[in-house]
Amino acid sequence: xxxxxxxxxxxxxxxxxxxxxxxxxxxxxxxxxxxxxxxxxxxxxxxxxxxxxxxxxxxxxxxxxxxxxxxxxxxxxxxxxxxxxxxxxxxxxxxxxxxxxxxxxxxxxxxxxxxxxxxxxxxxxxxxxxxxxxxxxxxxxxxxxxxxxxxxxxxxxxxxxxxxxxxxxxxxxxxxxxxxxxxxxxxxxxxxxxxxxxxxxxxxxxx
Amino acid sequence: xxxxxxxxxxxxxxxxxxxxxxxxxxxxxxxxxxxxxxxxxxxxxxxxxxxxxxxxxxxxxxxxxxxxxxxxxxxxxxxxxxxxxxxxxxxxxxxxxxxxxxxxxxxxxxxxxxxxxxxxxxxxxxxxxxxxxxxxxxxxxxxxxxxxxxxxxxxxxxxxxxxxxxxxxxxxxxxxxxxxxxxxxxxxxxxxxxxxxxxxxxxxxxx
DNA sequence: GTAGTTAATGAACATCTGTACAGTAAGTTT
DNA sequence: AAACTTACTGTACAGATGTTCATTAACTAC
Numbered sequence: 001x002x003x004x005x006x007x008x009x010x011x012x013x014x015x016x017x018x019x020x021x022x023x024x025x026x027x028x029x030x031x032x033x034x035x036x037x038x039x040x041x042x043x044x045x046x047x048x049x050x051x052x053x054x055x056x057x058x059x060x061x062x063x064x065x066x067x068x069x070x071x072x073x074x075x076x077x078x079x080x081x082x083x084x085x086x087x088x089x090x091x092x093x094x095x096x097x098x099x100x101x102x103x104x105x106x107x108x109x110x111x112x113x114x115x116x117x118x119x120x121x122x123x124x125x126x127x128x129x130x131x132x133x134x135x136x137x138x139x140x141x142x143x144x145x146x147x148x149x150x151x152x153x154x155x156x157x158x159x160x161x162x163x164x165x166x167x168x169x170x171x172x173x174x175x176x177x178x179x180x181x182x183x184x185x186x187x188x189x190x191x192x193x194x195x196x197x198x199x200x201x202x203x204x205x206x207x
Numbered sequence: 208x209x210x211x212x213x214x215x216x217x218x219x220x221x222x223x224x225x226x227x228x229x230x231x232x233x234x235x236x237x238x239x240x241x242x243x244x245x246x247x248x249x250x251x252x253x254x255x256x257x258x259x260x261x262x263x264x265x266x267x268x269x270x271x272x273x274x275x276x277x278x279x280x281x282x283x284x285x286x287x288x289x290x291x292x293x294x295x296x297x298x299x300x301x302x303x304x305x306x307x308x309x310x311x312x313x314x315x316x317x318x319x320x321x322x323x324x325x326x327x328x329x330x331x332x333x334x335x336x337x338x339x340x341x342x343x344x345x346x347x348x349x350x351x352x353x354x355x356x357x358x359x360x361x362x363x364x365x366x367x368x369x370x371x372x373x374x375x376x377x378x379x380x381x382x383x384x385x386x387x388x389x390x391x392x393x394x395x396x397x398x399x400x401x402x403x404x405x406x407x408x409x410x411x412x413x414x
Numbered sequence: 415g416t417a418g419t420t421a422a423t424g425a426a427c428a429t430c431t432g433t434a435c436a437g438t439a440a441g442t443t444t
Numbered sequence: 445a446a447a448c449t450t451a452c453t454g455t456a457c458a459g460a461t462g463t464t465c466a467t468t469a470a471c472t473a474c
Contacts, residue, residue, distance in 0.1 A: 010421050010470060032263075035460060046423050051462065056239075077408070084409075086402040116330075120323050126368065137402035143395055149376075150369050150388050157368025158361045161333065165360035173354075181357050188350055195293040195344040201284070202291075215441060217451050242430060253453050258432070 015053055017043040019064050022057065023111070031061070031117035058118060065112060065121055068105050069128060075101035076132055086137055088183075095159075095182050099175035102163055106171055113167045122160060129156035222260060224250040226271050229264065230318070238268070238324035265325060272319060272328055275312050276335055282308035283339055293344055295390075302366075302389050306382035309370055313378050320374045329367060336363035 021043035025034045036057055040047045054060045079093030080086050102109055112121060130152040133140050140148065159182065166178055173181075228250035232241045243264055247254045261267045286300030287293050309316055319328060337359040340347050347355065366389065373385055380388075 008421070008471065014422080036462090037460060047461090048424085048463090049422055052421070055462095080404055084404055086404055088399065116327050122329050123323075123371075126371075133402075136405055136408040138405040140402055143391075145391050146395070147380075147388050150372055150385075151392055153368040153372035154365045154389070154392055155368075157371070158365035160368075161360040161362075161364025162357050164330075164333075164364070165357055169356075178357075181354050182361070184350075184352050185358055185361055188353070192295065195340075195347055197287055197291055197293055198343055198345040201343040215451070217440065221452080243432095244430060254431090255433090255454085256452055259451070262432095 011053070014043075014045060014049050015063070017045060018050060018053070018060055022060055023064065023108070026111050026115060026117075031057075031115040058120075061112065061117055062120065062124070064108070065118065065124065068108055069124060071105070072098065072101050072125070073128055073132070076129075077136065080136070088187075092179065092183055096175060096179040098159065099163075099166075099178040102166070103171065103175045106167075109163070109167050110170070113164060125163075126153070126156040126160055129159055218260070221250075221252060221256050222270070224252060225257060225260070225267055229267055230271065230315070233318050233322060233324075238264075238322040265327075268319065268324055269327065269331070271315070272325065272331065275315055276331060278312070279305065279308050279332070280335055280339070283336075284343065287343070295394075299386065299390055303382060303386040305366065306370075306373075306385040306389075309373065310378065310382045313374075316370070316374050317377070320371060329364075332370075333360070333363040333367055336366055 018039060021039050022034070025038055025042060029038075034057065036050055037047065039057065039060070040050050050060075054063075075097040076094050078097055080090045083090065112118060133155075134148070134152055140152075162178060162182060166173065225246060228246050229241070232245055232249060236245075241264065243257055244254065246264065246267070247257050257267075261270075282304040283301050285304055287297045290297065319325060340362075341355070341359055369385060369389060373380065
């Protein structure tokens, strides 16, 4: 994270200090209520330094998340790094790794997702989850009739949905349980099920 | 939309003018660059009036979306309004209605989703998509092993994923096609498929 | 080590934000 | 129609934003 020697050490230091400052402030304050002045005050940097590197605080937080997402990608890919085919076995392993990754960064996921801070965080995570199969799997095309792009977007957001639900329960379940649930949902969808329309809905309708 | 006679007409008028003003400004400007001063200037209202009803511009946009989401709910429920059981048939119909609803409000979905404006819009849409089966279906529990909450969050975000993908293609497909794709994805997931790991990924790994 | 580059500083400025308050106008209730 | 209630206005103010610029300090490349 931020160790590229090609980048001026002063920039590395300033950015790192600003990130830490923001994360620190987010522990005690809503993202909304944190001003750029707050951030640079805690970082002990000039306000101009902030604007040299970022346009607004969202951009700073995005950069914090980029580091996290980089780890997500590595985690997901790890299980099929050394094999040539991707089957349900590799999928299981990848899925477990994803949930483990989220558990590892539980603090920051909680902070960011619960603070409603980043409009684009969802999109960034999904973009990666969407592209991973598209990039890594040569003949990825679930079946002839299925639109590849729609299917990966479906799948990516679905996993994000589980992550968000998980964060909202304050990580009530284990990463293994989450992975097992995802596989259960994918494999055992009872499509011929019959549900009863609940009375409360029907009654609500009789205005 | 906003016709409750219990609410003071002045409030109704002010809010409506502010909403129109914001939507109008969003046609030509990034949400980010629209100031509250801009909004009230175009609306020809005092700035204090804005703050009387909203804390910040995001809240105003949220209210715009609430009207849209109300229609989404009605659309989804329409197909099983007059039946007692919910099967794949009702699901198909509901799903078609959802995509038709999005197509009807294509302008505003495009405006809001592409402007990266609302952190919570995703969550609001998903909240509703999540709750609809939970509220309306009496014995909704896909199968014994599956966690109801996780499954509905999965499903809700998955559909949102398709909507977002659809918006990003500028509505390249028809609502019927979208519905058909969703059903295809749900029913025909080839879980025993085998994919080849692509060369580009494997080569990328040999740093 | 020196020269050249560029990041960080401090100060200054116009604009926007968020809040307050007294006065006016428009609504609702009886 | 009169009495009330409350939304909107105009003004004012302290603080935050976003930008600019000359100066100083730190880093890189040679």
